[in-house]
Amino acid sequence: MLDTPIGPLLLAGTDAGLALVVFHADDRARTRSLARLRGAFGTEPVASIPAVEAAAAELVAYFAGELRDFTVPLDWSLSSGFNERVLRELAARVPYGTVVGYQDLADRVGEPGAARAVGAAMGSNPLPVVVPCHRVVESGGGLGGFGGGLETKRQLLALEGVLPQPLF
Structure with missing residues (x-):
């Protein structure tokens, strides 16, 4: 979870990169999103991986007006x-x-x-x-x-x- 000026964001990723960003991540949204990830990847989401930590740092910088280009690796598994x-x-x-x-x-x-x-x-x-x-x-x-x-x-x-x- 990341608190931002637009509300809490849920960030999730894999070893390949950031896989999911969820707006307005209240309990219901978190539960639904984590179930989606379990279904898509067949495993329990991990709370702390490098891609999620990098994304959180970049998002903090973005919202502070200090970052214009995201460089965090992305896992495109949820798109096709x-x-x-x-x-x-x-x-x-x-x-x-x-x-x-x-x-x-x-x-x-x-x-x-x-x-x-x-x-x-x-x-x-x-x-x-x-x-x-x-x-x-x-x-x-x-x-x-x-x-x-x-x-x-x-x-x-x-x-x-x-x-x-x-x-x-």
Whole structure:
């Protein structure tokens, strides 16, 4: 668990890297997420591994405004196919302080017309913040959806200087 300005995050990983970031990690969310991991990996999650410790340190620096690029290794086991292609493109080529449209991201992975599928890929993202699905917005300027809630998306975009900080 990591306390952050956007609420508690559950971080989980494997020897390969960070595998899961869960927003608003209350008891119910933790229980559900840990069950998902047990099912996916067939083992009990380990509380402290290097990837999780590295991710926690990087997230603390990110929220302090001191980190723009995550370098923690990622375990992509919870993503596959189109969703994984979209998420990898997002992680590699949509830098801090920028946004991309759903359709543009679909075009980037060679799937014109797949804007809605990109939205589904964002909803499936097991690594939010680190794989920055908050940077994907509607072409008309709307925020679009967000698994962590629109207020969380606003806070992350404000931290990165894309949106103004709330007045109160």
